[in-house]
Amino acid sequence: MNAETFKQNFTADDSTDKESLDNVLSIIEDVKQNKDDALKKYTAQFDGQKIEDFKVPAEKLKNSFDNLSIDEQNSLILIKERIANYQQSIKYKDFEDGEFSYVYHPLERIGIYIPGGTALYPSSVLMTAVPATAAGVGNIVAVTPTFTEDNITFAALYLAGVTEVYTVGGAQAIAALAYGTESIKKVDKIVGPGNKYVALAKKQVFGDVGIDMIAGPSEILLYVDESADYTAVAYDIFAQAEHDVNARTFLLADNQEVIEGIQSEVDRLISSQVRADVIRESLKNNHYQIADTREALIDVINFIAPEHVSIQHADEQNISRKIRYAGAVFIGKYSPEAIGDYAAGPSHVLPTNQTGRFSHGLNVNDFLTSHAVINLKEGTYNNIAEAAKTIAQKEGLDAHYESLNIRTER
Ligand SMILES: NC(=O)c1ccc[n+]([C@@H]2O[C@H](COP(=O)([O-])OP(=O)(O)OC[C@H]3O[C@@H](n4cnc5c(N)ncnc54)[C@H](O)[C@@H]3O)[C@@H](O)[C@H]2O)c1
Numbered sequence: 001m002n003a004e005t006f007k008q009n010f011t012a013d014d015s016t017d018k019e020s021l022d023n024v025l026s027i028i029e030d031v032k033q034n035k036d037d038a039l040k041k042y043t044a045q046f047d048g049q050k051i052e053d054f055k056v057p058a059e060k061l062k063n064s065f066d067n068l069s070i071d072e073q074n075s076l077i078l079i080k081e082r083i084a085n086y087q088q089s090i091k092y093k094d095f096e097d098g099e100f101s102y103v104y105h106p107l108e109r110i111g112i113y114i115p116g117g118t119a120l121y122p123s124s125v126l127m128t129a130v131p132a133t134a135a136g137v138g139n140i141v142a143v144t145p146t147f148t149e150d151n152i153t154f155a156a157l158y159l160a161g162v163t164e165v166y167t168v169g170g171a172q173a174i175a176a177l178a179y180g181t182e183s184i185k186k187v188d189k190i191v192g193p194g195n196k197y198v199a200l201a202k203k204q205v206f207g208d209v210g211i212d213m214i215a216g217p218s219e220i221l222l223y224v225d226e227s228a229d230y231t232a233v234a235y236d237i238f239a240q241a242e243h244d245v246n247a248r249t250f251l252l253a254d255n256q257e258v259i260e261g262i263q264s265e266v267d268r269l270i271s272s273q274v275r276a277d278v279i280r281e282s283l284k285n286n287h288y289q290i291a292d293t294r295e296a297l298i299d300v301i302n303f304i305a306p307e308h309v310s311i312q313h314a315d316e317q318n319i320s321r322k323i324r325y326a327g328a329v330f331i332g333k334y335s336p337e338a339i340g341d342y343a344a345g346p347s348h349v350l351p352t353n354q355t356g357r358f359s360h361g362l363n364v365n366d367f368l369t370s371h372a373v374i375n376l377k378e379g380t381y382n383n384i385a386e387a388a389k390t391i392a393q394k395e396g397l398d399a400h401y402e403s404l405n406i407r408t409e410r
């Protein structure tokens with residue numbers, strides 16, 4: 001299809017069905033009232049686990065790391081260092097200019113949600129805990145519905161230096177972090193990915209606690225031309241589609257022949273994929289192919305604000321410079337999106353579902369709070385006080401006027 005047809009027919013996903021929302025609201029209320037008892041009830045109901053003490057003992061975290069192979073340990077260590085270096089390099093610095101400064105401080109206590117319902121996510125541990133540590137957050141607590149004896153999620157938590165870990169998941173874990181229970185102390189901000197119950201719960205508790213963003217089903221947009229390796233592009237499409245039947249893939253090209261060339265690689269390779277069933281379902285409902293002019297395609301990219309944009313095109317640098325809204329942009333053959341999932345450096349926790357038009361991927365600065373410090377000299381005051389007094393008078397706020405006036409009189 002062309003860009004115009006696409007834009008007319010595309011609607012943002014609305015996964016907030018009423019039933020799930022009611023479910024989440026009643027879970028949150030229950031945790032507020034009944035605290036740990038409610039956590040135990042829902043952990044039995046949704047995760048089939050009978051838990052007395054949610055806290056994971058320190059030795060369990062350490063054993064999980066010790067029991068990995070040397071290769072696995074070294075992979076986690078290398079990735080952790082890359083993330084830490086990158087995050088340090090983009091950290092905001094205090095601004096000082098005589099009468100003004102703008103200062104940053106790390107948040108005191110944050111909660112990270114690590115998914116665990118159907119898979120293990122050690123990468124999500126490093127992509128949340130390491131930026132928080134780079135910000136200087138002292139107190140990081142992790143919640144995850146992960147119940148096996150030792151596992152790579154616990155190993156990554158150990159390596160990241162997170163010592164406060166609770167085996168609880170879903171909306172009940174988010175409510176516990178937001179309001180506190182007998183065993184889990186309230187946090188200032190909750191970050192991290194999760195399924196729709198987790199996402200809905202985060203949206204509900206926002207305001208009582210900070211959140212990073214709402215991240216829904218994953219997305220990739222690929223902008224390619226004849227110079228791209230069609231087989232590699234087919235794998236990039238599979239890599240996104242295998243996440244979830246709701247994952248979205250967009251293939252953009254300057255002409256239809258390129259799209260057909262890639263489609264024939266997709267057709268040739270799809271049955272040999274381990275997760276072919278998920279990929280087929282995802283491509284059936286959530287795969288879009290758009291051929292149009294450069295200008296129209298750039299417009300489509302900024303309209304979708306995709307979680308991931310991958311440009312594999314002879315003119316990739318110029319295309320990249322025109323992109324305003326995206327979770328992250330990957331340029332060229334050697335920056336496939338999959339490297340960003342694990343090891344490139346920037347966090348893989350990114351906004352989806354057009355929310356990239358107003359939010360950004362998780363980074364070190366999301367764990368800082370900031371404020372201005374104002375310390376004016378007399379000369380500056382006198383230069384601006386008359387203007388302030390004029391407006392105060394117009395607003396009818398007399399005490400404001402007097403507060404300003406008394407200082408110009410003396
Ligand atoms: N954007 C990212 O960076 C990123 C990274 C990793 C994973 N993810 C996403 O995270 C999600 C992980 O989902 P998951 O399910 O495997 O794990 P999860 O930990 O997010 O959710 C599991 C929890 O859901 C709750 N739950 C299950 N069924 C429920 C029901 N009927 N009512 C209320 N609560 C219920 C349970 O309490 C359970 O503990 C996937 O959608 C994946 O794509 C995103």
Ligand SMILES: [Zn+2]
Binds near residue numbers: 239240243338341
């Ligand atoms: Zn991925």
